[in-house]
Amino acid sequence: MKSYDFNEIINRKNTSSVKWDETARVFGSSDVLPMWVADMDFKAPQEVTKAIIEKAEHGIYGYTAISTSVHDAVTSWFQKQHGWELKQEWLTYISGVVPALSATIQTFSNPGDKIIVFSPVYYPFYDMVTYNDRKLITSPMEYRNGRYYMDLQDFEAKLDGDVKLLLLCNPHNPGGTVWTREELEQLGKICVKHNIIIVSDDIHADLVFNNYTYYPLASISEDIAMQTVTCIAPTKTFNMAGLQAAAMITSNQALREKLEFFLKKQGHFLLNMLGVSAMEAAYKHGEQWLDEVLSYIEDNMDYAVEYIQKEIPGVEASKPEGTYLLWIDCRKLGLGEEELKRLLLHKGKLALESGSKFGKEGTGFVRMNVACTKATLQEGLQRLKTALR
Numbered sequence: 120m121k122s123y124d125f126n127e128i129i130n131r132k133n134t135s136s137v138k139w140d141e142t143a144r145v146f147g148s149s150d151v152l153p154m155w156v157a158d159m160d161f162k163a164p165q166e167v168t169k170a171i172i173e174k175a176e177h178g179i180y181g182y183t184a185i186s187t188s189v190h191d192a193v194t195s196w197f198q199k200q201h202g203w204e205l206k207q208e209w210l211t212y213i214s215g216v217v218p219a220l221s222a223t224i225q226t227f228s229n230p231g232d233k234i235i236v237f238s239p240v241y242y243p244f245y246d247m248v249t250y251n252d253r254k255l256i257t258s259p260m261e262y263r264n265g266r267y268y269m270d271l272q273d274f275e276a277k278l279d280g281d282v283k284l285l286l287l288c289n290p291h292n293p294g295g296t297v298w299t300r301e302e303l304e305q306l307g308k309i310c311v312k313h314n315i316i317i318v319s320d321d322i323h324a325d326l327v328f329n330n331y332t333y334y335p336l337a338s339i340s341e342d343i344a345m346q347t348v349t350c351i352a353p354t355k356t357f358n359m360a361g362l363q364a365a366a367m368i369t370s371n372q373a374l375r376e377k378l379e380f381f382l383k384k385q386g387h388f389l390l391n392m393l394g395v396s397a398m399e400a401a402y403k404h405g406e407q408w409l410d411e412v413l414s415y416i417e418d419n420m421d422y423a424v425e426y427i428q429k430e431i432p433g434v435e436a437s438k439p440e441g442t443y444l445l446w447i448d449c450r451k452l453g454l455g456e457e458e459l460k461r462l463l464l465h466k467g468k469l470a471l472e473s474g475s476k477f478g479k480e481g482t483g484f485v486r487m488n489v490a491c492t493k494a495t496l497q498e499g500l501q502r503l504k505t506a507l508r
């Protein structure tokens with residue numbers, strides 16, 4: 120029996136939501152349907168809300184430690200959901216995965232070092248490299264039959280001794296590719312051979328559709344694990360990004376000690392207590408909510424892909440293997456990037472992420488967030504058709 124009704128329309132306007140209330144600043148119009156920022160238009164699991172209310176009602180918000188029951192909630196979740204055996208001491212908490220990317224970059228490389236990413240990729244990967252004065256190296260992926268493939272020959276050819284770090288996205292955003300065990304193993308072996316530290320952003324790990332399996336890179340072999348820091352968070356999975364709680368995981372004690380010292384230097388010791396409570400509640404009690412939301416999202420994906428195929432000639436979309444982000448290929452329309460943006464915004468009144476934000480390989484694509492009610496999705500698809508047909 121289903122416990123959650125994801126068809127419920129919840130007004131998010133005037134809640135300071137980035138997705139709903141910042142379109143005027145970002146797109147120049149508040150009269151657009153927002154399907155851009157990666158959060159869901161659904162309420163988080165009720166146990167998360169209950170945990171926050173309990174803490175709020177206590178009324179004393181003093182310094183709060185991250186207790187062993189929190190570590191236990193995280194490790195048990197990864198063991199049960201993904202068969203990944205973690206030790207509690209492998210966890211280092213941080214407020215978010217993007218902060219974790221920046222922390223790992225600053226800890227394990229020096230200004231001027233090279234850092235490699237597979238492109239196109241979630242754009243803060245680029246920003247964190249360049250803002251920290253490291254040299255960005257990209258290994259463009261191949262887009263074949265609606266799926267991305269890493270070009271490991273190109274990747275290895277670029278490892279010239281100055282490349283210190285790989286930032287990996289698993290599952291991948293955009294494109295929703297859930298890397299197979301074989302792909303990860305081949306990649307990991309190359310990184311071990313060239314002594315590259317891998318920072319794996321696994322924030323979408325739990326958002327994987329039927330028939331696909333997420334593998335943590337660090338679970339593949341001991342020598343790969345010793346060079347990997349995995350960044351995880353409950354925030355994407357359970358729609359609680361505003362609560363800001365994440366963790367970096369590595370079995371390599373030397374790497375972990377360096378990361379912990381880096382955070383200390385920044386003056387970071389604890390997280391916000393509400394985020395920590397929410398994290399614990401989500402990992403302890405969120406499984407059924409996740410099952411139901413994933414099935415709703417997968418249904419939305421199927422609906423959107425079929426709609427685009429039938430109704431919008433020249434536009435292509437393949438069902439991703441995971442994530443709630445649909446990568447829509449508009450290249451055959453032959454429109455320039457500005458024209459595509461203009462049509463979507465002014466004709467369609469639809470706010471999507473432009474593919475080019477994810478790197479030049481994303482030019483001609485747009486990314487649509489389908490973690491919304493079916494009614495919103497239908498409205499969004501109609502607007503896409505109005506804009507592009």
Ligand SMILES: Cc1ncc(COP(=O)(O)O)c(C=O)c1O
Nearest residue numbers: 157215216217218241292320322
């Ligand atoms: C791949 C990826 N990493 C990180 C984030 C954001 O992480 P955080 O909010 O924890 O910084 C997102 C959000 O969309 C994402 O898609």
